[in-house]
Amino acid sequence: NAGVTQTPKFQVLKTGQSMTLQCAQDMNHEYMSWYRQDPGMGLRLIHYSVGAGITDQGEVPNGYNVSRSTTEDFPLRLLSAAPSQTSVYFCASSYRTDSNEQFFGPGTRLTVL
């Protein structure tokens, strides 16, 4: 199993550009989520999905879109990047209960100039 994979590892954007952060998992997990990590703030939930075709907003959803067309993939889209979106982004997956461990990807470091 590859676990949770994320691409790219690093990305630099200019303000206003769009891009998609990719996330995939091969563990047949129903639940997938996106977090952003900023210094001194821990990780904050952006969007999450409890299964294919079902997504919902987390704590900081503004400026981000998601979709879940398959169980394996959960891409995060930035439609018009802003400097405030400079962060490290982590994707996670788990079985659909609170009591199961969430597995995290290696992260994508995004800089918006």
Place this chain on the structure above:
Amino acid sequence: AQSVTQPDIHITVSEGASLELRCNYSYGATPYLFWYVQSPGQGLQLLLKYFSGDTLVQGIKGFEAEFKRSQSSFNLRKPSVHWSDAAEYFCVFAGGTSYGKLTFGQGTILTVHP
């Protein structure tokens, strides 16, 4: 509202010394609690988790944590710290109908002096 707080932003210990990282939560029922570790430039690794039952939980790398309902705490401990334990540690909360949505504490950065 549910929340989790790590009071210490940065802790420094000497190698071989004992360690305790503090975590407090706010929630009306029994929470699901986790400790994750993040080494510099790396992803997150689960150290241990508490759901129910024994209040003293053993984890990987010699770590343990104790759930104390009366104090709303879930402190992480290690009897003897190694230089490789230097990392950032996150106390994490999940509960109720959050369907696996995690709430992270702010993190505690651990520095280990030789």
